[in-house]
Amino acid sequence: MTSFVSTLTRPKSAQAISLTKTPLTAVHHAAMTTHKRWPLGALRRAVSRSFSSSSSTASTTTDAASATFPLKNVTRSNFDSVLSELRSHVRAADFVAIDLEMTGITSAPWRESFEFDRFDIRYLKVRDSAEKFAVLQFGVCPFRWDPLKQSFIAHPHNFFVFPRQEIPLDGQSYEFLCQTSSMDFLAKYQFDFNACINEGISFLSRRQEDEALSRLKLGLMDSWQGSSECTDFPLVRVADVLFTERMKKKLSEWRDGLLQNRDGGLQYQSHSNELKQQLQTVFFEMRPALSLTGFTSHQLKLIKMLTKKHFKDLAYVHRSNEISSQELVVYTDSESDKDLLMKMMKDDHRKQAQRKIKDAVGFRHVVDLLSSESKLIVGHNCFLDIAHISRKFLGPLPPTAEEFVSSINKYLPHIIDTKILLNADNILQQQMKRARTTLSSAFSILCPEIAHGSKSSILPHQPCVKVEVQVDDLRSSNWNSGAKHEAGYDAFMTGCIFAQACSHLGVEFSPSRNLAQNEKLQKHINLLYLTWTNGVIIDLRTGNRIAESLGANLKKFPPILFENIILIWGFPSKLKAREIRECISKVFGPRSVTAIYHIDQTAVFVQFSKTELVSDFLTLKEVLEKNNDLITELHPLSKLLEGGNTGAASYEAYKEICSSPIAKILFADQAEAVGIKWKTKLLVPQVEVETQEHASSSPESTAKTESDVAGESETAKEVGDSEENNPPCGRFMNGEKNNPPYRRFMSDKIIDSLFADEVKHIRTVKY
Amino acid sequence: MVAALLQLQRRLFCSKVSQTHRQQRQWSVKQVTKSNFKDSLEEFSTHLSSSDFIAVSLQNTGSFNAPWHRVSPFDTPDTAYLKARYAADRFQLLQFAVCPFKITDGSKVTAHPYNFHLFPRDELNLGMPSYSFSCQPSFLTAMARQGFDFNACINDGISYLSRAQESVAKVRMGNPIPICNFMQSSTTPPTVADSIFKERIKSRLKHWKHGLDNSSMKTEEALVSSLRKLISGFEQYSSRPCITIDVCSDRQVQLVIEVVGEFSDDLVPLILPSKGGEVQSVRVVLTSSKEDKDLLEREIQNLEYNHNQKVRGFREVIDLISASQKPVVSHNTLNDFSFIHSKFIAPLPPSLNEFVSSLSMVFPSIFDINHLMKETGALEKCTNLFAAKSYLKNRFFVPIDIDVQHQALSNEGKIHGQNVVRICQLFAKLCSVLRITSTAMELGNKHVASGLEGYANIFNSFSRRPQEPVDGDIRVWTKSPRKASCEDLVFLWGFGDRLSTRMLKGLLQGAHDIFSEEFDVRLVDNSCAIVVFWQSGLAQSFLDAMNSDKISGSLRDMVSEGLRAVGYGTYKRACELGLWEVDLADSLEKAMDDVDCSDKSDSDTKPSEIYWCNDLMINLDDL
Incomplete structure (x- = not known):
């Protein structure tokens, strides 16, 4: 155990390593900036970390108990004790910050977030992610306001979670996906996978628990409790027949011995030594019994069968507890006594099974605690976090965002997203605009004192909110574990940002007031970015969608009209976007295509200028595919249809494809696997056709207009500017949390040709 | 019923672990990660050449997540393949144990076991070898119980690219290719356009070389020479002057190469592929002497070699095995080779026949321990190595002496990859039981012993042997022997x-x-x-x-x-x-x-x- 604990404690030397590495990485990254944007972030992080470490050592001289102790790591060995402590912390807390680390973000490149994603598509993509990937770490950090110290007391907890199957769930074994780059990224941040897999806390969702309990009620858990109805099977092997005969003799000898010596005590003596060891007379629930040891499971099955068949007054009993299990043949006085015994055993098994199920609930106790205490939950760009919580601890996610939102609102009634908070307030936004509203940059800008001990605040008139960290008996008002991308620490940063933002908004802290009811926070509470790319916010209370409008560049770009969009996939791989555009323009006119957008190298969205063109195109394509003559070959579209694998469909098919659980890496394969039988399909939109306004704060995240086709890349600057200091698909949240448009799909490339390598390029630049 | 099954699985697994614990003796298996891969590869290659067979054993992250996805007795070879393909496409290999071995005197096995730790890291930043993979927690916890270090695996596991991925990667990275790798086949009669093109290239080369000869006379300062380069567009390739000639077809590449060949001995043409894969330009490098030319050629070869190693990673091992054309032994060939094919060769084809033919190009002979077990008349379920081993132990007296050739390693804890040695051992036993060993040894490397031939390349442990009559119905090999179609x-x-x-x-x-x-x-x-x-x-x-x-x-x-x-x-x-x-x-x-x-x-x-x-x-x- 000790060795394990030591592995959990992240080596402090990591800081030193990152420090020395810095110049090297800088060179490396400078050379690679075009290919990999994120290392810049890593560099920055390294720099800031080295900075923070040096500052923290400086402060150690002033504050003896400062800065260096690790946060509370929780695994299954210390889970129970931590849980009871956490209960009191959460009860006393004003709010609880959370953060999750997962095994990946997107199951395929085309499942990343695009500007052309309608809100329902976006939800489907998030749902797919939450369904497929596993949570490995869960950070919980309760914050309590201490009015005497005029400071928050934070208790950062870092739970290692692993979806071990503690009880069999209906034959099906769970399986989760890992995104290679995410795993690699986590490994780079010294994530301890061994701790996770060996010692991670398992859990059951509410749905799983209910199912297990109801199966128990039906008596079906018996099978795994080992007391299933003994099936009668014919004895085939000679060895079995002989064994059965001998055991029959032994058992009747033993029983007869009991009956004869009723008054004179037990005098059963087995004749053979070997059997004596295997059969020992004991007492079980005040009844004489033979304890069976050293038999194989097959032999036990035979004994069980013959006991049932030949001895009315003997009962075969299996008893087990946490420590051991025991097989017994028990003597009963009468039929009713036997029934009594069997009933007792059955109850015993049931209780045990119930206990087992209860134990298997495991980590869900923590989330249930947050739910039952109805505390204010604080996350950073946490829609995906919340989706994971819902999927892992409630049950499978509903098909629509509205249903999801209403179920989560019942489970966690007060959720606040610091990203919303930062973007909603003008002053904060201005401050943040210099940097990005990513978790780590927001933290270092809003809480410089905590982040690197510096007193200078970007909000000059605002005092820094003090946060004191308590882990077990260690306390520090100047704590910095330095372990970013560790759920517990990220949760702590989120909480600090929230506290600072509250103070800026003039929210007064006091233990008597409930933050969740605070009127100044009301207009921010329960709002989450459904898609940060498009600035669409969903209200958890009502399920309404709000397009965050910043107005400025609304006119500059054409709106995305989903009913004008057509999906084309499986075209010849050498075809570039420009050629596709030319192809279509030749048929439908030079101004027919508004935009072309690559989903991946096998598929594009084409937005037409008129809705009718969608059906026109699909009809024409069908006609061309039917007649295979010279005219077809000479037709301008034949270039697109070459190879015969080209599929096309209206936007609704995109939804169908996204909602499928199948995970093919290439879009064209996915479309085929989803079983879209039609190569050409026109679906009448079920959702009211709507225009998704491009009203996000990220102007570059919009499709290009015709005029932009000229090929200038004026957005490149902005891309560079807002590109984030986080790795591509890094830790899960990062993609979302830290990056404005979470997948920056370099819009200057939208029209431009996309060679395979360019697709790759975009992929790595990402968000 | 299924719950009972699962419980049984779990229990059996426990017994497996306890067995390994009881059996204290561990063979020393060389553990290979990224850090010692290069050295181990050379060592492996020599061991490979001195052995007759290669045993392989894989550790996957999962196999199936619903009961019916498992290959079942009611599967035909085709459906069994489809199931294996489904698993191989999704799950990942984390350990690949390889053991070249030879059997001498029918009872002595000389083995060189290696256990490679793999992780599909995207080393080249190309989204390969795998975007994502599935895991089953039960597999991971089982590995964890055996002391597997996941941190080390993810940090230090060896990456790889399949053959199919390598060709894609090569195109995308656009490294220069020396002409020897470029096909020189077409001998179409030269057209007028061709000769004009040739003349133009020739004069361009002449001018360029002339200019170089003049300038090289004077020793310029570094600054001046770099300025000159900027202005005149002179390029250098590994400190040698070079010129880049743009081409627009393979034919033109051919012509440029011809011209260079005719022109002078000290010019080395290199082909630069574009990002799209087609040849875009030819770079002609001027060397100062014959020796310098050889040096350059060697440099390029080394560069290519290193580059290939980086690209192929662990696949070098697969390529070595494949190149040796030696028989490969595995416990469950259908599962193992569908993984091998999917990760190291190419995506799995849609049908069993295509799979078998594609695989046989890479591995001409493959032996399945399960199948050989059945040949001994084993009707019991010997689906795991331990059961097979104890079955053989009870039935036949076949002493096998295992000699593991590695130096004792400083082992902390468990040595992974023990199974591969067990496979060697079992195979030797089975050969001896089936009386096919002695002939196998004499036949050298190229051919598998005729006695073994009949047992090779059978991919479904449930399927009939090819020599069995096709109209034969089902032979049931458990308790009640019945037939069904x-x-x-x-x-x-x-x-x-x-x-x-x-x-x-x-x-x-x-x-x-x-x-x-x-x-x-x-x-x-x-x-x-x-x-x-x-x-x-x-x-x-x-x-x-x-x-x-x-x-x-x-x-x-x-x-x-x-x-x-x-x-x-x-x-x-x-x-x-x-x-x-x-x-x-x-x-x-x-x-x-x-x-x-x-x-x-x-x-x-x-x-x-x-x-x-x-x-x-x-x-x-x-x-």
Whole structure:
């Protein structure tokens, strides 16, 4: 155990390593900036970390108990004790910050977030992610306001979670996906996978628990409790027949011995030594019994069968507890006594099974605690976090965002997203605009004192909110574990940002007031970015969608009209976007295509200028595919249809494809696997056709207009500017949390040709 | 039933662990990670050349997530392959143990076991080898219990690219290719355009070289020379002057190479592919002497070699094995080689035949321990190495002396990859039992012993051997030896949850006259059962009865309550279409819906047989 604990404690030397590495990485990254944007972030992080470490050592001289102790790591060995402590912390807390680390973000490149994603598509993509990937770490950090110290007391907890199957769930074994780059990224941040897999806390969702309990009620858990109805099977092997005969003799000898010596005590003596060891007379629930040891499971099955068949007054009993299990043949006085015994055993098994199920609930106790205490939950760009919580601890996610939102609102009634908070307030936004509203940059800008001990605040008139960290008996008002991308620490940063933002908004802290009811926070509470790319916010209370409008560049770009969009996939791989555009323009006119957008190298969205063109195109394509003559070959579209694998469909098919659980890496394969039988399909939109306004704060995240086709890349600057200091698909949240448009799909490339390598390029630049 | 199965699996697994604990003796297996890969590769290559066979053993992150996804006795080779393919596509290999070995005197095995730790890291930043992969927690915890270090694996595991991925990567990275790698085939008669092009190139080269000769006379300062380079566009390749000639077709590449060859001996042409893969330009490098030219060529070769090593990573090992053309032994060849093919060769083809032919190009002979076990007459379920070993131990006296050639390593804790040595041992035993060893040894490397030939390349442990008569029905190799053909099989579902086999059989017996004849029922998963009619033709009449409107009695009631039945063809189609739902019933229903394909697959009514086995097998390797 000790060795394990030591592995959990992240080596402090990591800081030193990152420090020395810095110049090297800088060179490396400078050379690679075009290919990999994120290392810049890593560099920055390294720099800031080295900075923070040096500052923290400086402060150690002033504050003896400062800065260096690790946060509370929780695994299954210390889970129970931590849980009871956490209960009191959460009860006393004003709010609880959370953060999750997962095994990946997107199951395929085309499942990343695009500007052309309608809100329902976006939800489907998030749902797919939450369904497929596993949570490995869960950070919980309760914050309590201490009015005497005029400071928050934070208790950062870092739970290692692993979806071990503690009880069999209906034959099906769970399986989760890992995104290679995410795993690699986590490994780079010294994530301890061994701790996770060996010692991670398992859990059951509410749905799983209910199912297990109801199966128990039906008596079906018996099978795994080992007391299933003994099936009668014919004895085939000679060895079995002989064994059965001998055991029959032994058992009747033993029983007869009991009956004869009723008054004179037990005098059963087995004749053979070997059997004596295997059969020992004991007492079980005040009844004489033979304890069976050293038999194989097959032999036990035979004994069980013959006991049932030949001895009315003997009962075969299996008893087990946490420590051991025991097989017994028990003597009963009468039929009713036997029934009594069997009933007792059955109850015993049931209780045990119930206990087992209860134990298997495991980590869900923590989330249930947050739910039952109805505390204010604080996350950073946490829609995906919340989706994971819902999927892992409630049950499978509903098909629509509205249903999801209403179920989560019942489970966690007060959720606040610091990203919303930062973007909603003008002053904060201005401050943040210099940097990005990513978790780590927001933290270092809003809480410089905590982040690197510096007193200078970007909000000059605002005092820094003090946060004191308590882990077990260690306390520090100047704590910095330095372990970013560790759920517990990220949760702590989120909480600090929230506290600072509250103070800026003039929210007064006091233990008597409930933050969740605070009127100044009301207009921010329960709002989450459904898609940060498009600035669409969903209200958890009502399920309404709000397009965050910043107005400025609304006119500059054409709106995305989903009913004008057509999906084309499986075209010849050498075809570039420009050629596709030319192809279509030749048929439908030079101004027919508004935009072309690559989903991946096998598929594009084409937005037409008129809705009718969608059906026109699909009809024409069908006609061309039917007649295979010279005219077809000479037709301008034949270039697109070459190879015969080209599929096309209206936007609704995109939804169908996204909602499928199948995970093919290439879009064209996915479309085929989803079983879209039609190569050409026109679906009448079920959702009211709507225009998704491009009203996000990220102007570059919009499709290009015709005029932009000229090929200038004026957005490149902005891309560079807002590109984030986080790795591509890094830790899960990062993609979302830290990056404005979470997948920056370099819009200057939208029209431009996309060679395979360019697709790759975009992929790595990402968000 | 399934729950019981799972429990059994778990228990068996425990016994497996305890067995390894009991057996204190561990062979020293060389553990290879990224840091010692290069050295180990050379060592491996020498060991490989001195051995006769290669044993392989893989550690995957999972095998199947629903009971029916596992290869079952009722699978034909085709459906078994589809199931194996489904697993190989999703799961990942984390350990790959390889052991070149040879058997001398029939009883002495000299083995060189290696255990490679793999992780599909995207070393080249190309989104390869794998974007994501699936894991089953049970597999990971099992590995964890054996002391597997996941941190080390993810940090220090060796990456790789499959052959197919390598060719894509090469194109994308656009490294210069020396002409020896460029095909020089077409000998079309030169056209006028060609000769004009040639003349132009020739004069360009002449001017360039002339200019160089002049300037090289003077020794310029570094600044001046770099300025000159900027202005005149002179380029350098590894400190040698060079010129880049743009081309627009392969023909022109050919011509440029010809011109360079005619022009002068000290010029070396290099081909630069564009990002799209086509040749875009030829770079001509001027060397100062014959020696310098050789040096340059060697430099380029080294560069390519290093680059290839970086690209191929662990696949070098696969390529070495493949190049040796030596027989490969594995425990479950269908599973193992579908993984190997999918990760190191190319994506798995849609059908078993294509798979087998593609694989045989890479590995000409493959032996399956499971299959060899059956050849010894083993009717027991020896689906794991330990069972096989103890079976052989009880039946035959075959002392095998294992000599593991590695130096004792400083081992902390468990040594991974022990199984591969067990495979060597088992194989040696089996050869000896089947009396085929002695001949094998004399035949050298190129050919497998004729005695062994009959056992090679059998991919489904459940399938019949090729030499068995094709019209032969099913041979059941467990308790009750019975025969059945796929046409006599029917899948049933919609009979309500959680019925035991016996209850279901009872229900059916009372349902229809057909069931007064002899039949058997097995549950495939919670929702679906498979029925075998021992009298041929009854399956079809049952299906007809289910679909006729004259249906009556309790069968009618059952149908109205949701009972459905389909023939084996629908099951096959479900596998072919990749309808891997959790419940087989759902997959079958979807397959029924798929009308388009039904016509197609009905047409190829190739009767095939399966091995009807009375128990669903439990494969320890699947845990």
